[in-house]
Amino acid sequence: MEDWRSASDGEIRLINERFVPLIWGYGGSGYAKEEEFMKWRTYGRLENYFIGSKNNWYAVSAGGNPIPGGKEKSLEEILALWEKLPESERKPSVDNDRGRPSGFWASDVEPPAETLILRIHHRPLRRDSKGRYALINYDCAAMTFEGPQVTTPPDPVQDYLWITREEWKGLVSGDLKKGDRRVFPASACRRLGRFGFQNNFAIPAALFWPSEAARTLDLAAVVDEVSPSRVSFRLEGAVRLEHLQREYYDTKGDTGYEGVFVGAAHFDRKKNAFTRFDMVSVGDYWGIWWHGSLRPRTPMGYAFELIRETAPGYRTTPSGLHGHPEEYLAGTK
Numbered sequence: 001m002e003d004w005r006s007a008s009d010g011e012i013r014l015i016n017e018r019f020v021p022l023i024w025g026y027g028g029s030g031y032a033k034e035e036e037f038m039k040w041r042t043y044g045r046l047e048n049y050f051i052g053s054k055n056n057w058y059a060v061s062a063g064g065n066p067i068p069g070g071k072e073k074s075l076e077e078i079l080a081l082w083e084k085l086p087e088s089e090r091k092p093s094v095d096n097d098r099g100r101p102s103g104f105w106a107s108d109v110e111p112p113a114e115t116l117i118l119r120i121h122h123r124p125l126r127r128d129s130k131g132r133y134a135l136i137n138y139d140c141a142a143m144t145f146e147g148p149q150v151t152t153p154p155d156p157v158q159d160y161l162w163i164t165r166e167e168w169k170g171l172v173s174g175d176l177k178k179g180d181r182r183v184f185p186a187s188a189c190r191r192l193g194r195f196g197f198q199n200n201f202a203i204p205a206a207l208f209w210p211s212e213a214a215r216t217l218d219l220a221a222v223v224d225e226v227s228p229s230r231v232s233f234r235l236e237g238a239v240r241l242e243h244l245q246r247e248y249y250d251t252k253g254d255t256g257y258e259g260v261f262v263g264a265a266h267f268d269r270k271k272n273a274f275t276r277f278d279m280v281s282v283g284d285y286w287g288i289w290w291h292g293s294l295r296p297r298t299p300m301g302y303a304f305e306l307i308r309e310t311a312p313g314y315r316t317t318p319s320g321l322h323g324h325p326e327e328y329l330a331g332t333k
């Protein structure tokens with residue numbers, strides 16, 4: 001089928017009503033969500049079927065096999081072909097005949113008990129005539145801010161971040177009073193810096209910040225209100241990441257991100273759990289961009305939000321766990 005970005009409103013409605021969409025990342029991107037697709041492919045069902053651009057659409061049956069003759073068909077034609085399939089192919093099934101693919105799969109890793117799971121969105125920004133942050137137009141296909149296709153702001157890129165119970169419990173333990181400032185432990189700040197500030201508009205997710213890039217990583221929770229049932233925090237801090245010899249596409253250059261944190265968090269004392277943990281970081285990214293070009297300081301925005309167990313994507317493992325499984329939870333118990 002055609003590139004998914006050219007989908008009409010009617011096609012999008014049809015997908016929502018009659019299909020189960022599955023979006024997978026680029027090969028080798030480092031996104032853990034890609035692993036479920038790769039494991040599926042390892043079983044052999046889709047071997048040699050997913051070829052060409054990853055922006056194409058493909059259709060498989062509930063049984064996990066390609067729709068016969070459906071590779072170049074419209075959505076309506078694919079549905080007609082699907083209705084002609086045997087009932088066994090139209091019902092979801094689990095096939096373990098091929099055995100479990102060997103090796104490490106980050107998507108199999110469960111977060112430690114009571115871990116805070118934050119969803120991250122980020123995208124490039126601009127400053128308007130009054131110096132305020134605003135959306136910027138961008139050509140996602142060419143990875144550029146210039147040219148005739150630069151007509152719309154880019155969709156934000158999504159990832160996830162884990163903060164373990166051992167890391168957040170120190171924020172809420174002991175006697176708390178308004179104005180108290182609790183600093184996040186080094187392990188949480190290290191993970192946030194290395195794996196929470198990717199610029200996937202510039203460099204693939206597999207290229208995380210090296211540990212030596214952390215120049216400033218300060219995140220604290222300041223008590224705003226205290227009651228027998230709830231503690232409210234103001235989140236604040238600063239981050240500066242800089243790697244003088246970052247290399248991509250045979251290009252080396254000083255690459256970094258510098259920004260501040262602001263946010264809010266609510267802790268329910270009766271549930272012994274955070275019910276809100278939202279923060280943003282705005283700042284400047286500079287250095288290596290897509291395909292090895294170098295850019296001056298470019299505004300960048302990151303949003304972190306607490307998600308619940310019922311939220312879509314809750315079981316999606318962070319890309320950093322996929323790329324660096326031994327380092328991701330280093331320093332935690």
